[in-house]
Amino acid sequence: MLFAVSSFAQETKDRQKISDTFDELDNGKLVIRFFDALTGKPIQSGTVSIESIGEYETDFEGRIYFESAEENAVLKVKFTHSKYITSQFDVEIMAGTLFFNRFSISPKMPLGSLRAVLDWSDSPRDLDLHLVKKNSYHISYRNLRVAADGTAKLDRDDTDGFGPETITTTNVDNNAEYLVFVYDFTNRNSASSTSLSKSKGSVKIYGRDNELIDVFKVPEDESGTYWLICKIVEGRIVPLNKVSSSEN
Known part of the structure; x- marks a missing residue:
């Protein structure tokens, strides 16, 4: 079914x-x-x-x-x-x-929440959005889908292209560090693939007082299966926006 x-x-x-x-x-x-x-x-x-x-x-x-x-x-x-x-x-x-x-587009959220929303084209079919809280949880389809304390979850997974794929945390810890990235699961066996950079991918970051904080577009003509979007440090967005062969 x-x-x-x-x-x-x-x-x-x-x-x-x-x-x-x-x-x-x-x-x-x-x-x-x-x-x-x-x-x-x-x-x-x-x-x-x-x-x-x-x-x-x-x-x-x-x-x-x-x-x-x-x-x-x-x-x-x-x-x-x-x-x-x-x-x-x-x-x-x-x-x-x-x-x-x-x-x-994100529905309105409780204050203090943060939401990442991934859209892309019809190829690759399966991109995975990740939210990692350092020394705590790792939210994605193939990791935790809901944090143990219930404050973060994968709202929507998409495996057939276009998206959206969405992750929300309802409690941003200003003393913690977070990483938002996208993984090209379709081409997971080809670290030098350029498909991710050709995906027309975009990630919207929503937060603060129900605001669209930033929009990231995937860099073109780069090889790798990881798209590092941003870090969140002390509640601030720190842009990374690079395609890489690893999440580090």
Whole structure:
């Protein structure tokens, strides 16, 4: 049954990708999709503002359609919804098409929480998000899925591409050190693989007073199966953002 559900989810995502490509090529419309970072379901009735272009509302599939006269541009996009954390990030147009068009947004959280959300393209199929609290827990699909004290957990795992994959801690210890990284499980037997760097991966870090703190995009043209996102030291985000052959 689990395989059947996963297969259906993969087919749905692939069908969405084909539909979006058709809209771009045949209708001249660009499509952006928004998803719930905890459930992976589309977010309906969200407000999307695209700088210098317009304001839109997401439909039942979490989509907006828009047109752009620019062949190459970086658009500033802002997503708002009463149940979700306001999120602003860049969307890139390359040769008249969107470099990436699927974005997962965090629902609002209890104050003091921190959440990491991973999105990527259809390849590699299986990327794993990790949150490590030094000398304490290691949260991921293949390690602990819930910390012993219940303060951190893997909210959502994804094994068929696109994401989201999400980890939340409800209690950030300002005296501790954390590491957030992504592991390319699909290519785990090829440490020199460049697939991770070609994944169009992005990780959003949410926290503080329900804010989007930072957005990290995977460095391109690098080999390795580990993408080191950031450390969290004394409650502060310390960017790493490098692809490596190990988590160290």
